[in-house]
Amino acid sequence: MTRLITLTTDFGHKGPFVAVMKGAIVQRAPDVRIIDLTHEIHVHWPAEAGFWLGKAYRYFPAGTIHIAVVDPGVGTERDIIVVDFDGHIFVAPNNGLLPTMFETAADLKAWRLSERWRAGRDWPQPSRTFHGRDIFAPLAADLATGAIRPADIGPPVDELIPSLLEDPLVANGLIHGTVVTIDHFGNLITNIDQRLLDGWVAPEVSVAGHHFDLRETYGSTTPGDFLALINSFGVVEIARAEGSAADSLGLGRSAPVTIRDRATPPIRKS
């Protein structure tokens, strides 16, 4: 069976950085299929990579190996880990990149790459600044071919470094979340999962003094209108129909977003 590897980085598309990772993979795993998840993670912000991986991994076949390299600490003391979760394998630096949901997942196993074990492999001598090519790629390739198993790489890890992205705060009938990322259309994508709205009657989404009702889809408004919706990855998103909410509102990553239920007045201190 052909194994699948996905790649998530903040390398962009200039230069051969992503390409040489692929070269290093196919040198050891000639039959593997490689799919680019995205290479436009906001530079040096691992949390966005974890956010997207947490939303996207389930659309790939079980057994897929997901490499994520957003790694400002490359070449310093941070660990490289392999995580086995929900039938998928994740290879990433242990730097707060991985999704928040991994922190509390019951059925998750993780191992830390032992430097000594690595040094004994027939992998190239790693550079100090490009572990994506020199360590993550051969590691994932060897996992893909079955040459090694996750537990081979080093000691188990009991606690992951917590995600750099905090979960929304729910208090006094309000949800306080944040814009995690902006997509190509200028939609503001938040960390507020639809499950937090279970049982809500009339959610009103507020950002920077603007208030939006939840709609079903972009086309259910007039072009130019703003709207909030539950997007296709199950989180609250603020959009402008056939326009860019980010440009129009002048908002970006980490803007605070609040949701209240119009049918339930917020709890006030007496």
Next chain:
Amino acid sequence: MTRLITLTTDFGHKGPFVAVMKGAIVQRAPDVRIIDLTHEIHVHWPAEAGFWLGKAYRYFPAGTIHIAVVDPGVGTERDIIVVDFDGHIFVAPNNGLLPTMFETAADLKAWRLSERWRAGRDWPQPSRTFHGRDIFAPLAADLATGAIRPADIGPPVDELIPSLLEDPLVANGLIHGTVVTIDHFGNLITNIDQRLLDGWVAPEVSVAGHHFDLRETYGSTTPGDFLALINSFGVVEIARAEGSAADSLGLGRSAPVTIRDRATPPIRKS
């Protein structure tokens, strides 16, 4: 035989949107080859996708399945169609995306996806905002494996929604066309097919008060010179040798372009 699927969208490269379409495809069609046609169609402008598909499809092997998702009406009443044309299969929303030449093609067959038929398939429950992943991908994958045939998906379609891009107007010895898109070099690419110039002696291309003769290729002028030429897809293009015509002229998508034959004075009303 490995089937080929191409992808054309306005999703850009941020986030995992294209990637999860690929994941959804390979879940059902593990052996298919996927080639990105482009993901930088001008957002929300289906006509550019159809323009490029009409020019590019013939460079792929017969039997290729071309998915195009530029779909501002996603989740509303617009249809999803499968078109069989010239040995290729096209999967797209019926929203004016498909090439103008499809409107008059004699040997074209099209079918509309029946919502009831779809609901009976073992496909995931679709979201309201991402049919590329939830409908187009499994549909194309099942066509690629031969699990379904185009005629299975629903009733035949007699008339496609006309392309949002109009064909050039030819009148009084003049051709009136338009800039469809700008490429990465800043070349202005028009909808004026070279066949409209058959028999012309000395075509002069005009845009925004500038007039250019037709040349053979970029290198046949001095760097910095403007030129018009028949490009490699058989349409008139306005370029600047080793420069950007779009930036230099301050022109973009939908700029009007006129061509006259210097050897034939335009017909004037008496």
Next chain:
Amino acid sequence: MTRLITLTTDFGHKGPFVAVMKGAIVQRAPDVRIIDLTHEIHVHWPAEAGFWLGKAYRYFPAGTIHIAVVDPGVGTERDIIVVDFDGHIFVAPNNGLLPTMFETAADLKAWRLSERWRAGRDWPQPSRTFHGRDIFAPLAADLATGAIRPADIGPPVDELIPSLLEDPLVANGLIHGTVVTIDHFGNLITNIDQRLLDGWVAPEVSVAGHHFDLRETYGSTTPGDFLALINSFGVVEIARAEGSAADSLGLGRSAPVTIRDRATPPIRKS
């Protein structure tokens, strides 16, 4: 055995230009694997393509065919060549694109595509402006399947057009190099190879009046600090930890970079 082809161009990601090259390849070589090296070479600057190819090719399996199309002279008299070097095959215009190291390589062989031989192949009639699709693609595909060998295409070439990129000048204890390209992080990547620093004690890297010591990796400084380092491709790079050196210093391609050894005062004329 599946052969590998890499693609390096200045086409960007708009329009189907890269895609139709891939279509033209797989029409003739259905089993080949294609990896995008990069399509964001600075437009019309062949030397950057050669620089990256020279650094990146060794990360791909022996026998890989590397197509490079940065070709402002397309359709004019420039030659198309096939180069056999270090177990890899390179297909490129003979326009100064190929790496400087090819000029002096002892074990390099090159052949020039004969127009007459090409005209006798079952390849499509080439356009004047897109040889990537019409010549480079079928040529590389036929090399990949073994249908042709490099020596079949035409006469041997004794001398390549020299790279448009000059090697650094070493004089009076100083190295004078240049910024070749900027990566996605804004790092300034120079043409100064680490071998030029062999035996140096305390190299000081200077650019535009700024002076930087060489560090090991980005994380060995405080975020915001500037640094110079030997990067993962073995050349000197000027970076800003978790920031963009290019934006912060206002510098770009072709900025002069000088290195002196603090332990060795520069030679002065008496």
